[in-house]
Amino acid sequence: MRHVHAFRDDALGEFDAVGVARRIASGEVSAREVLDASLARLDAVNPQLNAVAVDDRDRAVARADGSFGGVFAGVPSAVKNNTAFAGIATRNGSAATPDVKASENEPFADQLVETGLNMIGATTTPAYGLTATTEFVDRDPTRNPWDTDFSSGASSGGAAALVASGVLPIAHANDGGGSIRIPAAACGLVGFKPTRGRTAPAEMAKSLPIDLVSNGVVTRSVRDSAAFLADVERRHPAAGMPAIGDVQGPGDKRLRIALVNAPITGGLLDRDTDKAVNGTVELLESLGHRVTTVPLPVDRSFIDDFSDYWALMAFGIDRLGRFTIGKGFDNSQIDPFTRGLSNRFARRFYRTPLAIRGLHKGTAAFRSLFDDFDVVLSPTLAHVTPEIGVLSPAGDFDEVFAKLVDYVSFTPANNVSGTPAVSLPLAQTSTGLPIGIHFSADLGDERTLLELSYELEAARPFARIQSA
Template sequence: MKRVHAFTDDALGELDGVGIAERIAAGEISSDEAVEAALARIDKVNPVLNAIAFDDRERARKRAVDNDFPHGAFAGVPSAIKNNTEYAGLPTRYGSAAVSDRPATANEAFTDQFLATGVNIVGATTLPAFGLTATTEFVDREPTRNPWDTDYSAGGSSGGSAALVAAGALPIAHANDGGGSIRIPAAACGLVGLKPTRGRTAPAKETKDAPIDLVSNGIVSRTVRDTARFIADAERIRPVGDLPPVGLVEGPGARRLKIALVTEPLTGQLLDRETHKAVTDIAELVETLGHRTEMVPLPVDRAYVRQFIDYWALLAFALDRTGKRLFDKGFDRKQLDGLTRGLSRHCLRHLYRMPSSIRGLRRATAAFRSLHDQFDVILSPTLGHTPPEIGYLDPGVDFDEAMDRLTRYVAFTPANNTAGTPAISLPLAQSTNGIPIGIQFAADLGDEKTLLELAFELEAARPFARIQDA
């Protein structure tokens, strides 16, 4: 096992983002000390993890010295932004050599929302090409590695953010989720990963006008309270009138929940032994806490898998054929990786059925949400099997083989993206070789509060494994 972490006795210590913000506010450390500690940690682990797409340390240092931060929940706390989200002054390359390195001239909406929480962005984090797969691997450069064991995938598409947070280089980092891309790397790297309800946070620029907007912005963190504080602050900064307010959740709720236990993936395969044991163990744990669980199948036709792939392929087709308009004139489609080209070709071959696939996804949303007529929460594994070694999901392998492996792995997360419902991955289990196993809890539209209350309860009942203790 090749474990890598950066925890040490510096200004950040073993604190989460809330803890660091409190120390800065109390004058116990300065934001300058915090950012220097974070940069030293990044320099220690990034040569192995390959999680930084663009370094922006000099601007971060200047902000820290000037103490130039909004009065948000994370004022002065070092963080990073995923490199598919425009941040003025840095190139936004979406993990692909096809996109030019022209710096963004303005922030997109979520960037402003994230900055308003007070974070000090030290750089941009890696993602696979256009976030189209569940591992942060590339055809033209070294992969982003999992700090729990660098032979393993860090997940994707927010793999760079997850690797840095799990390794202790940063307390929190931006992530976004269009098919599981917050929850998958959170599961692989042993983190808390909440995909908010569609519209809870500012939408992603590239998908906000799509027929079904799959993408939600959020963060990955090591503690439930960091995620809860982020959601509360994001809501303060950008109130959403058509969703129930979440407010600041600070601990478990009193209400006992009725929970649907789902262990059969839509793909029809059986779970691997360790994932099955992990999810059934957590079902037993929630029962001991007074909640009720009942095993149910997802009320969604297996055609959903094909329909989601069709729609996912449509996104790849759009950037393949209209990249110069979507990005800039420097876009070079000859530099697209095999997975992106394969998805684009899939779309072209099956374009005739796209309207029916979109209708099918919308029907699946109604069926999926109908579970909440009977259940408060849906409990499942985050992933179809334990995180794989580097290379298993390599975007350069045969397209059909890559898609078969990908759909087996990403078997539980996409339904929440098409439905727009919130879901959280919690690091409640580990494999026999010490790799994290994420457990997912999902709720109905707007009900992040229930998920966060349950997450606080489970974090207390089964404290999350710490990489520095292993």
């Protein structure tokens, strides 16, 4: 195991984002001291992790001596490099995207800043967020701080690596097929995907027939995820949804939980993941919750429908990039995986109306679980995070795509349906790598997931990389 972390006795310590913000507010430390600690940690570990797409420390230092509002006032963080943040080029992990600085924030970037976070730069993401590992064809991969031979997940892999290694207590992530939850599972973090529309939509996907993408954060504690959602909600209550409120601990209600432990592919979980799920069931039942094993109500046609729709996004980049990405887009720099996914769409474009219809049907089927259950439990992924290279975008497209389908079997249903979900680091492999356990609730019911997450965090405290 090759651990890489930067936890030390400095202004950040081992505090979560809420804890750091409270220290700043009390005067125990200053925002500048906290930022200096974060940057020193970054310099110590980023050469091994490669998690930073754009280093914007000079502007962060200039901001640190000013005033901040919000629940995380003065806490250092970073924006994912697929989201427009004024003064940073939104490169989307690809040399095909022009190196042109954004002139203004997109709406979710404003929501991040309103919580008081001080952005030190932008984190890495694989080309256009289309795969489940933060690897590239033209630069070094982003590595997992728990073991640098392994993937940090994706597409928010840089964010997860920086939070898990202690550089940042919280970082922006977004999720179109599992991209908050997958890297959280790989790196031992809390990865909460809100209900579609709970936070400001991602500019890259909001005009599509089905907006798969939800914006959020990755954190080391449940209370940071809860505090983030509460602070955003205070300023931007989501129309037509029940309020989440300021959730600060477990709920009293004992839940009816549906266990889905069979991948939609028909494959099997690996031994460590299966053991982790069974251990979580035992924990839940010991806490008084009722767990019932059920089949996933979505049939295997969902795989083709989702894959065809996902390929539509690659086609829009590959063939229409000068319009969808903008002036200066260089198609010759498209990576093999994005090109392969685009070609898949070109071969199957006629299925698009059928795919969209199938996804709507799948949404109805998935949400029918909540007629009888409060929460759906599954593993976040069908097997533990792979080694670097297994899902390389430079590999044979058909082989890599088949591996991705097997790996990412559980998370996409929440993107299509828009329902909230969370990955919690409740288990580890026999070699000490994190394993994420996944919980879903119906539209607008983030509160139930947060209350359950608090309870599980207290009952089985999350493993810390600095203690491994």
